[in-house]
Amino acid sequence: MPLINVKNITVTYGKHKVIDNLSFSLEEGDFLCIVGPNGSGKSTLLKAILGEAKIHSGNIILDKELKRNFIGYLPQHNNIPEDFPATVNEIVYTGLLNQTHFVSSKYKKRADDALKTLGISSLKNDSYSNLSGGQRQKVLLARALCATSKLLILDEASNNLDYNSKSSFYALLKKINKTENLTIIMVTHDLDHKNLLGNKILSLDHDSPFFGSTDEYVRRIHAH
Numbered sequence: 001m002p003l004i005n006v007k008n009i010t011v012t013y014g015k016h017k018v019i020d021n022l023s024f025s026l027e028e029g030d031f032l033c034i035v036g037p038n039g040s041g042k043s044t045l046l047k048a049i050l051g052e053a054k055i056h057s058g059n060i061i062l063d064k065e066l067k068r069n070f071i072g073y074l075p076q077h078n079n080i081p082e083d084f085p086a087t088v089n090e091i092v093y094t095g096l097l098n099q100t101h102f103v104s105s106k107y108k109k110r111a112d113d114a115l116k117t118l119g120i121s122s123l124k125n126d127s128y129s130n131l132s133g134g135q136r137q138k139v140l141l142a143r144a145l146c147a148t149s150k151l152l153i154l155d156e157a158s159n160n161l162d163y164n165s166k167s168s169f170y171a172l173l174k175k176i177n178k179t180e181n182l183t184i185i186m187v188t189h190d191l192d193h194k195n196l197l198g199n200k201i202l203s204l205d206h207d208s209p210f211f212g213s214t215d216e217y218v219r220r221i222h223a224h
């Protein structure tokens, strides 16, 4: 049984059909990258999977082991106030609270690893409100990484990251995907980091819709 089975879903806002009869499924351990131009419905699809967007027809079936509040989610636009009074560590650890009220050593290690890989360990005790835009994004990524052992959903996670930070973040995702069999769904415009993409691609581009393996997708692009 697939971890996520999206069956013929249509999502509309008023008269506007944003997602039109889309179907695909993911197995545990898949790493899906969603691509497509602005406004093609990428964020809307993530919200539909999370149960935050109303589906007009069709349905999305999640494996019964996958509870919606055990999904790590980094939205494209967050609602954390600029002057939120918390340290980096405090923000990161809120990602852990949906699964445990104690910060167990396993998840603490994951938080520490994420901060280290993203190069912000030294900021642990700094105030979130004093960080730069890219540094804040890294803190939120570390938080999403800690929030789940099942499914991680990232919407344009590399916003604000410089080139090296992007590469090391993608490499970290790939490593966690392999070693922990964590399923990942990521919206991205960074197709130039091909070796760091996941195993599957979904394109919501109306002119070139696609769902399948990344290898196949890359072959098609080169064939054009």
Ligand SMILES: Nc1ncnc2c1ncn2[C@@H]1O[C@H](COP(=O)(O)OP(=O)(O)OP(=O)(O)O)[C@@H](O)[C@H]1O
Residues within 6 Å of the ligand: 013, 018, 036, 037, 038, 039, 040, 041, 042, 043, 044, 045, 076
């Ligand atoms: N809450 C909403 N109410 C009405 N229309 C919406 C709403 N959310 C999204 N839309 C519309 O749905 C379409 C798809 O939006 P969505 O945010 O899913 O696109 P996207 O592929 O994530 O784009 P981007 O690459 O810019 O993030 C857009 O035309 C947008 O205006």
Ligand SMILES: [Mg+2]
Residues within 6 Å of the ligand: 042, 043, 044, 076, 155
């Ligand atoms: Mg979006």
